[in-house]
Amino acid sequence: MRTRTVGGVLSGALAVAALTAPAAGAVDSTGVKDIVVNGGKPVVIGVSGTVSVPVTMKVTGSHRTYRADAQLYHGGWTDSDAWVNSNKACGEHAGGGYTCKLTFAFTARKTVKKNSQAGPWSVYAHASGNADAEKVLDNAFRVVRAAKLTANASPEPVKKGKAITVTGALTRANWETGKYAGFTNQAVKLQFRKKGSSTYTTVKTVKSSSTGALKTSATASADGYWRWSFAGTSTTSTATAAGDYVDVQ
Structure with a gap:
C-alpha cells in the first residue's frame, strides 16, 4: 500500500466517501464542492518544462476553516502511479464559505513518466473546520500528451x-x-x-x-x-x- 501526504495533513490510503459525516452536534459543517481543474480544459504536457495547473473549489460552512487542500492523481487512490500536491494550501478563513484557489505544477518526464499516465485523472479534496470534509472526484479531468x-x-x-x-x-x-x-x-x-x-x-x-x-x-x-x-x-x-x-x- 502506497503512503503519501496531502498538504502536510493527510497520509496513507484513505477510505473516502463523497463527504464525511459531521461531528456530533455540529451545525452547517465544513464541506468542499464545485471543484474545477484547469478551467475545465485538459492539461497538456510536452517533453520538457513545467505546466502550472490552477484548481478552484468552494469551501462551505458557517464555522471557521483552518486549512483546505487537494491532490491530483492517476489511477486508484491506493494504487495510483502518479500524483501532484498543491504548491500551497489555503489557510485559515472565517465562516461563511469561500473559494479556495490552488496551484499544481506538472513537470514533463517527472510528474508524468509513462505514456500510460495520459488520460483521466482524479481529485482528492480536503477541508478542515468544525468537522473535516473530504471529497473525491473520479476521472475529474484529463492529462494529455x-x-x-x-x-x-x-x-x-x-x-x-x-x-x-x-x-x-x-x-x-x-x-x-x-x-x-x-x-x-x-x-x-x-x-x-x-x-x-x-x-x-x-x-x-x-x-x-x-x-x-x-x-x-x-x-x-x-x-x-x-x-x-x-x-x-x-x-x-x-x-x-x-x-x-x-x-x-
Missing part, C-alpha cells in the same frame, strides 16, 4: 485551377523517450482560408501514415492559406499547423 502539426503547400506560386500538394506531419510527445514521434493512422483535416477572410473551411480529411506523415492534393482556386488541423484524442491534445500561403496567378 502534446501534439504538433506542420504544413507545407506547393508549388508557390501556382496557376489558378491547377493542383497543389499539401504535406505535413502529425507528432505527439513521448513521455518515456523525451521526444516527439509520429502519431499514426489519425484523421487530420486539410483546411483553407481565402486571402482577406478570417475563417478556415475544411476541404478534406486525410489519415496520417505509419510515420505520422500527411500528404494530399487540392485545387488552387484563390490566393490563401492552407493548414492541417487535428481534433485530438482522449490521451492527446488538439493541434493546428500554421497556415502556409499560396499565391494563385
Whole structure:
C-alpha cells in the first residue's frame, strides 16, 4: 500500500466517501464542492518544462476553516502511479464559505513518466473546520500528451485551377523517450482560408501514415492559406499547423 501526504495533513490510503459525516452536534459543517481543474480544459504536457495547473473549489460552512487542500492523481487512490500536491494550501478563513484557489505544477518526464499516465485523472479534496470534509472526484479531468502539426503547400506560386500538394506531419510527445514521434493512422483535416477572410473551411480529411506523415492534393482556386488541423484524442491534445500561403496567378 502506497503512503503519501496531502498538504502536510493527510497520509496513507484513505477510505473516502463523497463527504464525511459531521461531528456530533455540529451545525452547517465544513464541506468542499464545485471543484474545477484547469478551467475545465485538459492539461497538456510536452517533453520538457513545467505546466502550472490552477484548481478552484468552494469551501462551505458557517464555522471557521483552518486549512483546505487537494491532490491530483492517476489511477486508484491506493494504487495510483502518479500524483501532484498543491504548491500551497489555503489557510485559515472565517465562516461563511469561500473559494479556495490552488496551484499544481506538472513537470514533463517527472510528474508524468509513462505514456500510460495520459488520460483521466482524479481529485482528492480536503477541508478542515468544525468537522473535516473530504471529497473525491473520479476521472475529474484529463492529462494529455502534446501534439504538433506542420504544413507545407506547393508549388508557390501556382496557376489558378491547377493542383497543389499539401504535406505535413502529425507528432505527439513521448513521455518515456523525451521526444516527439509520429502519431499514426489519425484523421487530420486539410483546411483553407481565402486571402482577406478570417475563417478556415475544411476541404478534406486525410489519415496520417505509419510515420505520422500527411500528404494530399487540392485545387488552387484563390490566393490563401492552407493548414492541417487535428481534433485530438482522449490521451492527446488538439493541434493546428500554421497556415502556409499560396499565391494563385
